[in-house]
Amino acid sequence: MTALMHFLAMGGYARFLWPCYGITFAVVFLNIYWARRLNARARTEAKRRLATRQEEVVYE
Amino acid sequence: MSWTWFHRFGSPPHVYRLARTLTPWFAWPAALLMLAGLYGGLVLAPPDYQQGEGFRMIYVHVPTAYLSIMIYTTMGVAAAVGLIWRMKVAHAVAASCAPIGASFTVAALATGSLFGRPMWGTYWEWDPRLTSELLLLFLYLGYMGLRSAFDDVQRADRASALLAVVGLVDVPIVHYSVTWWNSLHQAPSLLRFGRPTIYTASMLVPLLIMILGFTLYFVAILLMRLRGEVLRRERAASWVREALAS
Numbered sequence: 001m002t003a004l005m006h007f008l009a010m011g012g013y014a015r016f017l018w019p020c021y022g023i024t025f026a027v028v029f030l031n032i033y034w035a036r037r038l039n040a041r042a043r044t045e046a047k048r049r050l051a052t053r054q055e056e057v058v059y060e
Numbered sequence: 061m062s063w064t065w066f067h068r069f070g071s072p073p074h075v076y077r078l079a080r081t082l083t084p085w086f087a088w089p090a091a092l093l094m095l096a097g098l099y100g101g102l103v104l105a106p107p108d109y110q111q112g113e114g115f116r117m118i119y120v121h122v123p124t125a126y127l128s129i130m131i132y133t134t135m136g137v138a139a140a141v142g143l144i145w146r147m148k149v150a151h152a153v154a155a156s157c158a159p160i161g162a163s164f165t166v167a168a169l170a171t172g173s174l175f176g177r178p179m180w181g182t183y184w185e186w187d188p189r190l191t192s193e194l195l196l197l198f199l200y201l202g203y204m205g206l207r208s209a210f211d212d213v214q215r216a217d218r219a220s221a222l223l224a225v226v227g228l229v230d231v232p233i234v235h236y237s238v239t240w241w242n243s244l245h246q247a248p249s250l251l252r253f254g255r256p257t258i259y260t261a262s263m264l265v266p267l268l269i270m271i272l273g274f275t276l277y278f279v280a281i282l283l284m285r286l287r288g289e290v291l292r293r294e295r296a297a298s299w300v301r302e303a304l305a306s
Contacts, residue, residue: 013114016114023174034285036284042288
């Protein structure tokens with residue numbers, strides 16, 4: 001337990017070091033989330049466009 | 061010499077399929093390298109003789125700062141290719157780079173600020189390196205803002221590409237700022253003539269692993285976003301139906 005506490009304390013730099021890692025990996029995971037969201041939206045939009053075109057063909 | 065391979069990169073269906081196939085080949089090695097780099101940087105590397113345990117912040121600060129300028133360079137070059145050869149896919153690459161680059165510039169500035177407080181005694185200083193990096197963030201935001209100001213994708217592509225290309229001038233300024241001016245920021249640790257300033261392999265190797273991991277990660281995210289961007293640009297293309305079915 002003391003070894004873990006020693007590691008987490010980072011020689012007194014804990015309050016700077018851990019937020020540093022936290023911010024970096026928050027950005028890493030946010031980018032995955034944003035990319036997936038962009039893809040999902042692009043697919044939905046493309047599907048809607050295709051559906052609209054099909055309707056136009058039917059009514060012609 | 062045949063240029064067919066080059067023309068294939070201009071073909072949206074080819075790029076869409078290639079991006080989907082390649083993504084896991086970059087994503088999984090990136091994840092493994094980042095984990096290895098974290099273990100090496102936080103556990104295996106010895107404390108620095110001057111900065112103690114605090115120096116371990118370089119294992120996230122250097123990769124994020126490097127990504128911020130590497131992604132801008134990729135974006136600027138892709139935008140130039142898009143302008144010169146009128147290549148839609150190149151514009152899609154540039155547009156995909158911007159939000160990734162902007163977020164890593166924020167990370168580089170934030171981690172740098174947290175690194176600066178204990179080492180320099182300040183979170184922020186109007187120093188050439190810090191100021192040029194902040195300008196880089198404004199270039200990314202300007203590029204994204206300009207794109208969103210147009211409804212027409214092609215006009216957005218051309219206008220924003222010009223800004224991206226002009227902004228490339230900031231990239232060498234960020235990199236050489238610490239050499240050209242008397243900066244509070246330390247000189248480059250890795251990219252310098254002769255030997256890097258970090259000698260110990262146990263300190264240097266985790267950093268190189270992290271940089272490689274973040275590079276592969278960027279490619280994976282870029283490929284993911286590129287699929288969305290390509291799909292968005294394709295009006296009425298028959299391949300879209302096929303792509304959506306699978």
